[in-house]
Amino acid sequence: MTNKEELLSQLRIDRNQPTDGDGNTRLWIGIAAAVALVVTGFAVFTEPAPVKVKIEMARMAVPDSSSATVLDATGYVVARRTATVSSKVTGKVAEIYIEEGQRVEKDQIVALLDDSNTRKSLELSKAELHSAKTQVAETQARLTEAKLTLERNTELARRQLISAAALDKARADFESLRAQLNSREADIAVSQKRLALQQQNLDDLTLRAPFTGVVISKDSQPGEMISPISAGGGFTRTGICTIVDMASLEIEVDVNESYIQRVRDGQFVQAVLEAYPEWRIPAKVIAIIPTADRQKATVKVRIGFQVSDARILPDMGVKVAFMNAEPVVEEKPKEPLGVRVPITAVRSEGEDKFIFVVKDGVAELRKVTLNASYGTDIYIGSGLRAGEDFVVEITPELKDGARVEL
Template identity: 50%
Template sequence: MNPDRQTLDELRIDRAAAPRGRPYGLLLVILLLVVAGSAGATWWFNRPRTAIVRTVTVQQPSSGEERTLLNASGYVTARREATVSSKVTGKVEEIYVEEGMRVEAGQTLARLDSSNVARSLELAQAQQESARATLIETEALLEQAEREFARITGLAEKRVASQSELDSARAEAKSLEARLERQKADVAVSEREVAIQQQLLDDMVIRAPFTGIVTSKTSQPGEMISPMSAGGSFTRTGICTIVDMDSLEIEVDVSESYINRVQPEQPVEAILDSYPDWRIPARVIAIIPTADRQKATVKVRVGFEQKDPRILPEMSVKVAFQKSEEATPTSLDPTIPQTAIRQREGGHVVWIVRDGRVERRAVTIGSTRGEQVAVSAGISGGERVVVDGPDELTDGDQVSEVE
């Protein structure tokens, strides 16, 4: 035999002589796999399932929220605000104020060019002096005429002076008396003219009508100013705008449907948009007795209880009309949506979510406020309740929350 073939025959495995235990091992492996699969399937179909629920947090109202009857928004306005102008048309010569400056009533704000008025005043004063001098002259002539008339009267009684001389003396005295009265009237007229020119000169000085803060400055030296619009855009109608900060109040438009909740002297809580954490005590001043037919609103004036430099005109503000202090306080029950309430065994229950599981809780229902329900017993503020979820929930079910 070929040596190489003999060597290959020796290396060949005799399968007939191989051990027969391998099929039993394979069957054992298959059996183990079947048992493991059955156990996994049993666990999968009997595992605790996680329900998807929508939850909300129980709201616990504060005392301020409980007292609020109506919320509205408006603006801070000034009851006393004036754009100060002049009484006459003239050229601005000096301005003594700037924005943000505080001015007192009667303080000089600006001056107009008064050269022409000053010359007119000087002329009126000269005419007054002339009228007074003429009056003094006439008084002297009248005094002389009266003495002459008395002398002629005495001579006429003695038949020394004629009747014609007596009549002439009487006429002269009467004429001077009349002239004196007219000149007294002329002096009075000249005095009035001087007063007018003095007032015109005083009108060249523009003063503050009341104490306040300058919020805007609308003119500059050299510009023309007039109490009425004239000359187009080249003529200003005001020097500056002054606001009396002590007269600041709030104007609110309240819907006609809710105006019955507002009463004079009603307490109000105001919150400026600029200072959202600052609650300002206020009170209703007046309800304007007319409505806006286009907006269906009624204007309400609200006054601040305390003044503060942070409050500025035209600021946006939100107000809460509150119950009066004499009103009976209501309980501060927590509120939840009506969809969270469920009927079980003739009572009301809710599902509370805690540590990923639900807990059934019996509750006592109070008043209804829109879509919210007040709960007088059973839950407290801050807890999370289910508002939407499966109907087959049971105590202890695992859930997953969504907002």
């Protein structure tokens, strides 16, 4: 039995039922319930199904002002400033304060080497300097005494109260002590320089970043030996870490020597990273290396980025397009053309233009104004904002307020 037959059976009047007041009341309640069921069922069966549509997000279109491409090439992103941080002397790594990917500033401490022996040598140099200063003070006191003795003997000799030999001995003692004082003052200078050397040796055990950059590799661990030269059959590390200055990133490409005449210094270049094929990066030729590779018959060209972005990384593959070598005329930025949509997304009613905007699964008919039309594309000036979803192709069954299925 269908739903309709059930509803009709409920509307039939049973002649055998009593016709008193209570029976009539129950009868009318039953009729009202049956009518409500019929209305509800009719609404369910007659509600239209969602319209299947294809939507896109509206995007603002800007006129392309780039010059014509005269040459395409491929290359890699390289860093002009990269350094492996090492030490001046062989030593054991005590502490490391960096990790891969960490940004470091110029002169920031990246590691410490074992300094126990160097500190003892420094303390010894300090003691030697103190001893030299003490000897100078002693000699200075003796020299003062010898000077007084010489002055007194000189006066006595003038009065002929002492012999000439006694005066000569006093003068010799004074000159000897003065020479000894000069020698010991020179020893102080030597001790100071030795102390400065030991202090420098101690400072060299503190390894610092030579410039601001990012750590791309960590090559040593605490407890390992490190040396400025390879030693120990390859068991001694030659560096703590490698730092790259991200501000020095540029592109190196090899251009076939048959086409190098199409490239010039300062030429504008459009670069596209293989990792981000939709991102066009403005760049410019820095230099053309004045030599050719005999094996590959190519000339190396350096290209500098005109923007800085964290997505640009060393050793990334990149495609470059050298723009027209004619001088570029500075132009004012062009105004956006508007929101670009295909011609199938616009409905015309007389001179008015409409588009369906989809929000929360419901299609809204919206009036728009057009800026321009090129081929199969239409540029909307008002009525549709960038970021809104619109129906790409309007179908006859699509109405204002209709539910849609994407």
